[in-house]
Amino acid sequence: MAVTDRALKPAPPRRPPSSKKVRRITFSHRLSRWDVKFSPYLYISPFFLLFAITGLFPLGYTAWVSIHNWNLIGGQGEFAGLDNYTFILSQPFFWNAVGNTFSIFLLSSVPQVVAAIVIAAFLDANLRAKTFWRMGVLVPFVVAPVAVGLIFNNLFADQFGLVNEILRSLGFEGVRWHSDPTASHMAIATMVNFRWIGYNTLIFLAAMQAIPRDVYESAAIDGAGRLRQFFSLTVPMLRPTVIFVVITSTIGGLQIFDEPRVFDQYGLGGADRQWQTLTMYIWELGWGQRNFGRASAVAWLLFLIIVLIAVLNFFITRRIANQGGTK
Amino acid sequence: MSSIPLTAQTAGKGAARAASRRGNRRRRKGPGGTGRRPGFLTYGFLGAVLLGSLFPLYWSFLVGSHDSTVLSRGIPLLPGGNFLANAAQVLDSIPFWTALGNSLLVSSVTAFSVVFFSTLAGFAFAKLKFKGSKWLLVFVIATMAVPTQLGVVPLFIVMSRFGWTGSLWAVIIPALVTAFGVFWMTQYIRDALPDELIEAVRVDGASMIRAFWHVGLPAARPAAAMLALFTFMATWTNFFWPFIVLDPSNPTLPVALQLLQAAHFVDYSVVLAGAVLSTIPLLLVFVLAGRQLVSGIMQGAVKG
Numbered sequence: 001m002a003v004t005d006r007a008l009k010p011a012p013p014r015r016p017p018s019s020k021k022v023r024r025i026t027f028s029h030r031l032s033r034w035d036v037k038f039s040p041y042l043y044i045s046p047f048f049l050l051f052a053i054t055g056l057f058p059l060g061y062t063a064w065v066s067i068h069n070w071n072l073i074g075g076q077g078e079f080a081g082l083d084n085y086t087f088i089l090s091q092p093f094f095w096n097a098v099g100n101t102f103s104i105f106l107l108s109s110v111p112q113v114v115a116a117i118v119i120a121a122f123l124d125a126n127l128r129a130k131t132f133w134r135m136g137v138l139v140p141f142v143v144a145p146v147a148v149g150l151i152f153n154n155l156f157a158d159q160f161g162l163v164n165e166i167l168r169s170l171g172f173e174g175v176r177w178h179s180d181p182t183a184s185h186m187a188i189a190t191m192v193n194f195r196w197i198g199y200n201t202l203i204f205l206a207a208m209q210a211i212p213r214d215v216y217e218s219a220a221i222d223g224a225g226r227l228r229q230f231f232s233l234t235v236p237m238l239r240p241t242v243i244f245v246v247i248t249s250t251i252g253g254l255q256i257f258d259e260p261r262v263f264d265q266y267g268l269g270g271a272d273r274q275w276q277t278l279t280m281y282i283w284e285l286g287w288g289q290r291n292f293g294r295a296s297a298v299a300w301l302l303f304l305i306i307v308l309i310a311v312l313n314f315f316i317t318r319r320i321a322n323q324g325g326t327k
Numbered sequence: 328m329s330s331i332p333l334t335a336q337t338a339g340k341g342a343a344r345a346a347s348r349r350g351n352r353r354r355r356k357g358p359g360g361t362g363r364r365p366g367f368l369t370y371g372f373l374g375a376v377l378l379g380s381l382f383p384l385y386w387s388f389l390v391g392s393h394d395s396t397v398l399s400r401g402i403p404l405l406p407g408g409n410f411l412a413n414a415a416q417v418l419d420s421i422p423f424w425t426a427l428g429n430s431l432l433v434s435s436v437t438a439f440s441v442v443f444f445s446t447l448a449g450f451a452f453a454k455l456k457f458k459g460s461k462w463l464l465v466f467v468i469a470t471m472a473v474p475t476q477l478g479v480v481p482l483f484i485v486m487s488r489f490g491w492t493g494s495l496w497a498v499i500i501p502a503l504v505t506a507f508g509v510f511w512m513t514q515y516i517r518d519a520l521p522d523e524l525i526e527a528v529r530v531d532g533a534s535m536i537r538a539f540w541h542v543g544l545p546a547a548r549p550a551a552a553m554l555a556l557f558t559f560m561a562t563w564t565n566f567f568w569p570f571i572v573l574d575p576s577n578p579t580l581p582v583a584l585q586l587l588q589a590a591h592f593v594d595y596s597v598v599l600a601g602a603v604l605s606t607i608p609l610l611l612v613f614v615l616a617g618r619q620l621v622s623g624i625m626q627g628a629v630k631g
Contacts, residue, residue, distance in 0.1 A: 032534075036455075039535035043451035044463065046444045047504045051470060054501035058478025058485070065480055075484075122372050125365040135617040136377040138624075142609040143384065144564035146581040147602040150588055151387045154595050160398035162386065198380055199624060206625035255476050258566045258581070265589050279567070282479070287571060292480050299477040306474050 059303070066296035073290060084297035094298065096273055097281040098305075100185065104260070104277065105253040107189035108196075113245060115193070116200035117238065121230055123201065124208045134205070137198035145258035148191045153263055156187040178264060181274040188275055191259040200245055207241040208234060247313045254306055255279050278302045384606065391600030398595070413600035420590050420597070422576060423604065426583035430563055430608075433495055433579060437502045438559040442551045444504045449512025450543040454525055455535070464513065470506040479571055486572055493574040502562060508554050511627070515550035516543065553623040556616055563609060580605045 066084055069077030088094050119137060127133055140148070155162045156177040164174035177187045211234065219229050257279040261267045268284055269276025276284070278298060286295030389403055392410035397403055417423055451457070452464050482501060483492070491497040520543060528538050544551075566581040573579065575586055587601045613620065 035535050037457070040451040040455040040457035040460065043455075043539070044448040044509075047448045047467070047506075047509050048463075050444075050500075050504045051506065054482065054503075055470065055473065055475040055478065058481040059473065059475065061481035061484075062478055065484070119373075119376055122365075122369050122376075125369055127365060127369070127373075131618055131621065133373050133377070134621045135613075136373075137380055138617065138621060139384070139613065140380045141620075142560065142613045143606050144566070144581050144584070144609070146564075146566050146584050147387075147606055148383070150584065150598055150602045151383045154390060154398075154599060155383065155386060157398075157595075162402060165402055194380070194383060202621060202624045203627075251472060251474055255474055261566075261570075262585055262588055267585075267589075279476075282477075283571070286480055286483075292484070296480045299480060303474060303477050310472060 062296045062299050062303075065292055066294075066300050068293050070292035070296070071290055072287065072292055077293075080293060084293045085301070088294060088297045088301065093273055093276070093281065097269075097276050097278045100181070100260075100269070100273075100275055101254055101256065101277045101279075103182070103185045104188050104192070104256060104275070105250070107185055108192035109246060109249050109253055111189070112193050112197055112200060112249070113242060115197050116245075117204050117235065117242075119197065119201045120204035120208055121234060123205050124234075134202060137201050139198070140195050141199050143195065145191070145195060146262055148195050149259040149262035152187060152191045152194070152259075156190075178270065179274065181272075184263065184270065184275040188256075188260050188263060192253070192256070196249070203245060204238060204241060207238055211237050243313075243317050247310065247317070250309055250313065251306060254302065254309070257283070278305075384603070387599045387602050387606075390596050391603050393596055395594040395596050409596065410600060410603075413597050414604060416591075416594075416597045417587060417601040417604060421583045421587050421601070422578065423583060423601075425576075426578045426580045427608070429495060429577065430580040433498050433502075433569075434559045434562040436499055437562045438555045440499075440503045441505050441508045441558045442555045445508030445512045445554060446516075446544060446547050446551055447539065448509045449514075449516050449547065450520075450539050452509070452513040453517040454520060454522065454543070464510075467506050467509050467513075471510065475501075476567060479568060482568075483571060492572050493577060495573075495577075497572040498569050498579065501568070502565075505558070508558065511554055512547060512550060516547050519550070520546040553619060553626075556612075556620060557623065560609060560612070560620075580608075 065076075067080055067082065069080050071077065123130075123133055123137070143151075156164075158164065158174065158176050158178050161174075161177070163177070168174055175183045177183045215233060216229060219233055224232065256277050260269060260275045260277050260280060261283075263275055264270065267280075268288070269280050279302070282295050282298045282302070285291050285298060388410070389406055390397065391413055393403055393407035394409050397407065448467075452460060452467075486492050486497045491500075524542050524546075525538050528542055533541065563579075564581060565579075566585070569579045570582050570585065573582055575582075578586065584601055584605050588598050591597045
């Protein structure tokens, strides 16, 4: 690696010992000055170059594709203006996908944060075998979302699924997880929660451990019980972390694809698109119907939605931060 | 993709905080300040959580070790003897070994490249003075919030123009760098590498790249290892883009797993046997490096 690395970057030369004499402006001294001046740009350039090519350019180009008729096979067609957008916005399936995406997102993010905080509170004790418990909650994180999807698809099977068998043995009726929209959203949200609760638990645990212990001690002296301490001390002090977790999970959560994609074998989100998310809709338009123009229009709209929510998040966060005493 | 950004903006001051926390932990007692060991309730609750996080995997093995009719005969409690037969069927119906090799290759190359470029850029951002560095770093941080996944259509157009669709390059190239990696390494190197050390080797006549190689890289090693681990796992479990761009004949593991479902949707014992098989490699990684993974998430988590 060392060899190739140097071969790739010829600019920073070695300074011969003579350049130590600072006053004399020799060639090697000039080289050394260039070294100082240009090396930093050289070191950060791979990131910026690659990111521009594979990240920024495609995002901008998406807008270009979205205002053209564009076919997966045929390529670029005529300029279409906003036709793709007006078409998409008139599609019931688009609005259906918007609703599904938000529904799944809410059903997964809210319980996820609550569960993670509670579990973290239990982990934030003087436990035996701390590392064992911490590793234990993180096991689901190593299971790929696709595998999680397949496993829970079976657990939530309408017929002979474990969840329904348990419900029936308790005297309830089985739920039609694969046809009722809300039920399917709950099943998919469960997959997301399964994979991410442990991860977020550790984030909250770290934040809890950063809370000074003497705060708890003085609360205990004032007679606050464990529960009171949790609600009056721990939870308010976690607020910045909660906001952070919510913001970051928004970006990923609104692009959810893997779990709903494998919730049945057809991958389109159910017979009536009960659990088709926006990213799945992009896939269906682009690679199912081979209409890249329309797929790009949806991608761009989803991008705008995410930006909008990020901005909204930012203002709410600032509001809360100004109101609350926490930094 | 979504797994990495989650720690993103919080990575701040990782090392310093971690060090101070380590001191804290030695002194600290329970949240009540009592130092008492928690009671049965706590262990009972955590035990239940642990069961919950292990159960789906156990269930997958349970179903995967019976035949296709097992669930219609009632809920099994113990594994059956059919796992190897199901595994053989998995190997028959999807190119499992190809997928395993591909996943290994793609994840390793990606992890290596992300760590290398991120350390290089992190070293520059943290320790070298240059015009625009502040602004450029803000740009890097801002790009962490950009959902690049939404650029799949043009990315696909570009890849097919180069004739790379179906090849592993199409998966590797867009993953060679991450904004999170640059940010993570910048934060770490800023705290972990004293300026004096760089000055010392510079005074001794070392060029910038030598300073990076002999001082920067060794100092960054712990954070680099963590970044490698996270990148490896995130790439291994990534599905959306590989699913779009790879052929069914040359997939990565998650893509192959989805093919298995399409082929065997009636016989769920084979599908879940495949799910188990595909999870084993990362479970091994977890057994070996789970401790580092935990501390990596916790270090990155403290709000920055």
